[in-house]
Amino acid sequence: MKWPNLKWPRPQWLHRHQPAGAAPSRVRSRDQLREAVASIACRPVRSLLTITGTVLGCAAFVAILGLTDTARGQITSRFNELEATTVTVVDANAQANQADRTIYSFPDDVGARLRPLNGVVDAGVYFSLYVARPALTPGQSGDRATIANRPQSDGLGSATGASLTVWGTEGGALAAAGASLASGVWFDDFHLLTDQPVAVLGPAAAASLGVATVRTNPTVFVGDDSYTVIGLLADCGALPELGNAVMLPAPLARQRYGNPTNPAHALIRTDLGAARLIARQAPYALDQSHPENLSAVPPPDWSMVTDDVNASLNGLLLGLAAVALIIGCVAIANTTLVAVMERAGEIGLRQALGAKPVHIMVQFLTESVILGLLGGVLGSAVGVAAVIVGAVARQWTPVLDPWLLLLAPAAGLVVGALAGLYPAWRASRLPPATALQRL
Amino acid sequence: MTDPVIELRQVARTYPGPPPVHALRPTDLTIQAGDFAAVVGPSGSGKSTLLNLLGLLDRPTGGSYILDGQPTERLSPAQLAGLRGRSVGFVFQSFHLLNHRTVLDNVALAGLYDHRPRSERLARAAEMIDLVGLTPRLGALPATLSGGERQRVAIARALASRPAVLLCDEPTGNLDSARSQEIVELFESMNQAGFTIVMVTHDEALAARARRRLDVLDGQVHEARAARP
Numbered sequence: 001m002k003w004p005n006l007k008w009p010r011p012q013w014l015h016r017h018q019p020a021g022a023a024p025s026r027v028r029s030r031d032q033l034r035e036a037v038a039s040i041a042c043r044p045v046r047s048l049l050t051i052t053g054t055v056l057g058c059a060a061f062v063a064i065l066g067l068t069d070t071a072r073g074q075i076t077s078r079f080n081e082l083e084a085t086t087v088t089v090v091d092a093n094a095q096a097n098q099a100d101r102t103i104y105s106f107p108d109d110v111g112a113r114l115r116p117l118n119g120v121v122d123a124g125v126y127f128s129l130y131v132a133r134p135a136l137t138p139g140q141s142g143d144r145a146t147i148a149n150r151p152q153s154d155g156l157g158s159a160t161g162a163s164l165t166v167w168g169t170e171g172g173a174l175a176a177a178g179a180s181l182a183s184g185v186w187f188d189d190f191h192l193l194t195d196q197p198v199a200v201l202g203p204a205a206a207a208s209l210g211v212a213t214v215r216t217n218p219t220v221f222v223g224d225d226s227y228t229v230i231g232l233l234a235d236c237g238a239l240p241e242l243g244n245a246v247m248l249p250a251p252l253a254r255q256r257y258g259n260p261t262n263p264a265h266a267l268i269r270t271d272l273g274a275a276r277l278i279a280r281q282a283p284y285a286l287d288q289s290h291p292e293n294l295s296a297v298p299p300p301d302w303s304m305v306t307d308d309v310n311a312s313l314n315g316l317l318l319g320l321a322a323v324a325l326i327i328g329c330v331a332i333a334n335t336t337l338v339a340v341m342e343r344a345g346e347i348g349l350r351q352a353l354g355a356k357p358v359h360i361m362v363q364f365l366t367e368s369v370i371l372g373l374l375g376g377v378l379g380s381a382v383g384v385a386a387v388i389v390g391a392v393a394r395q396w397t398p399v400l401d402p403w404l405l406l407l408a409p410a411a412g413l414v415v416g417a418l419a420g421l422y423p424a425w426r427a428s429r430l431p432p433a434t435a436l437q438r439l
Numbered sequence: 440m441t442d443p444v445i446e447l448r449q450v451a452r453t454y455p456g457p458p459p460v461h462a463l464r465p466t467d468l469t470i471q472a473g474d475f476a477a478v479v480g481p482s483g484s485g486k487s488t489l490l491n492l493l494g495l496l497d498r499p500t501g502g503s504y505i506l507d508g509q510p511t512e513r514l515s516p517a518q519l520a521g522l523r524g525r526s527v528g529f530v531f532q533s534f535h536l537l538n539h540r541t542v543l544d545n546v547a548l549a550g551l552y553d554h555r556p557r558s559e560r561l562a563r564a565a566e567m568i569d570l571v572g573l574t575p576r577l578g579a580l581p582a583t584l585s586g587g588e589r590q591r592v593a594i595a596r597a598l599a600s601r602p603a604v605l606l607c608d609e610p611t612g613n614l615d616s617a618r619s620q621e622i623v624e625l626f627e628s629m630n631q632a633g634f635t636i637v638m639v640t641h642d643e644a645l646a647a648r649a650r651r652r653l654d655v656l657d658g659q660v661h662e663a664r665a666a667r668p
Contacts, residue, residue: 024517025524026554042539349535354524354552356517433496
């Protein structure tokens with residue numbers, strides 16, 4: 001190779017050379033940032049591998065919160081439908097005076113009074129009863145009467161169903177609860193208003209009493225009172241406590257066995273959107289003179305219930321995401337520390353060119369922060385994609401808090417900053433002469 | 440009479456040990472502007488210690504050092520870094536180029552820590568690259584250059600900050616004889632143009648081309664040959 005013309009012009013600045021003075025070295029922020037970006041960009045594969053942990057952590061963070069929000073939206077919409085169509089009325093007077101069993105505030109025709117209200121689909125009262133055995137001898141009156149499929153008087157009275165309970169209900173309550181019949185019918189107004197001795201059995205009660213169908217006109221005995229079974233429940237709907245119940249027409253039940261052991265409830269199923277109005281009207285429809293004795297209980301807030309569940313689940317999953325982020329942090333710290341050792345020669349060169357220790361520290365810290373931020377942004381994108389894919393796969397509507405899209409990169413940035421602190425400090429402490437000896 | 444660029448007065452460097460090592464014993468030395476001095480000595484004699492002290496990469500444990508008219512003993516690390524960046528240009532045996540940056544970007548690193556705008560640094564870099572005859576390789580990566588070309592890039596980078604003195608540590612140590620010859624000629628022509636050069640070398644042939652020769656032995660610096668015309 002032939003050298004170029006080396007007859008150097010005497011540089012003019014050499015004539016004008018002024019003493020350099022003792023001003024400390026300074027670097028422009030933009031240049032410092034450009035140096036950091038260039039250092040990252042010139043090692044793309046290593047940079048990508050370095051941020052993998054942060055990407056996974058941030059992606060998990062966004063995906064968990066996004067999918068939880070999406071699921072919560074879905075669950076809430078389902079429960080809202082149930083919530084919006086269910087009204088429960090409770091005997092407030094009896095509730096306030098539980099020791100006094102003479103108090104019963106519902107009329108005998110709850111369903112008949114509520115059904116005419118515009119928006120009511122089904123309605124009826126239900127309550128549990130304590131049926132005491134007749135006092136044959138003094139001291140026996142407190143015992144619970146036997147419920148059996150055979151009369152007590154024949155001497156073969158079966159103890160079958162000793163754990164069964166007796167409930168007074170209206171057919172409307174069962175319909176409002178979404179119960180379904182396996183066989184027969186449930187009480188209608190005729191049964192209720194004419195005190196027919198009929199019964200409907202819950203699924204467990206029917207199994208316990210050996211009643212499989214109503215076609216054979218089975219009879220059950222509560223103490224010595226017989227009742228013809230006219231219906232068998234397949235499913236108790238929203239009233240699972242009726243599973244082992246022998247249900248009697250409410251007016252007849254009170255007439256024979258007295259007032260309920262616990263305050264009676266009325267269950268009302270309404271049209272969508274009518275529940276709030278019905279809740280206000282129901283106490284007046286049931287007892288115009290003393291509506292205060294009855295209180296329409298707001299339906300349970302299912303969204304709060306699901307929020308609690310989701311909060312617990314979120315805590316667990318976010319813990320896992322935090323672990324992933326910590327792993328990402330350690331990965332960046334480790335890689336940056338190795339890079340400091342590998343780039344000792346570069347550090348020495350920069351110091352030879354006038355870099356102060358703080359310039360070196362800022363350079364490595366900036367690289368680490370950029371890597372963390374990059375990991376956060378990529379993780380955020382991956383997380384959003386996961387939420388969309390997950391929601392679409394279940395035909396749900398994806399729900400994502402917009403703040404999450406800022407929070408994840410911010411988390412990545414913090415991870416990068418924390419991870420870079422120690423390696424950057426180590427880099428800034430390298431003596432220039434020592435650093436220059438390493439290639 | 441030219442101005443001294445470097446003035447050492449009883450400058451010493453002792454490493455505490457134990458046992459303490461007197462890497463450089465109290466030394467008086469003056470390098471005038473336009474000097475071309477070769478520092479020669481066996482390994483471990485104290486050449487690199489002297490060069491590190493001259494380049495403000497290390498601080499003496501005794502004496503006073505005036506660089507480019509600026510006494511250095513009371514300067515803070517930040518001020519030392521600033522003075523180093525502005526007054527000293529380094530040329531290393533192993534070039535110390537950033538392998539992922541182009542020739543232009545490598546040379547433009549000079550002045551980065553002197554708060555100079557990028558446009559000015561790039562313009563200066565292009566000018567220096569032209570001076571060392573590498574304009575056609577402006578956008579090349581160091582990995583694609585020969586050893587001689589890499590050293591010329593390093594020289595261009597050292598010159599780009601317009602330093603008062605060029606400190607060279609075995610500048611031909613990684614080059615074959617032909618490339619070494621080219622670099623020596625480059626230094627000579629630079630010196631003739633007015634650059635001040637202090638060069639540490641093992642190479643007697645290279646040392647013979649310098650105008651002054653300083654021998655270092657056991658931490659003692661001797662003026663073996665005074666400046667010649």
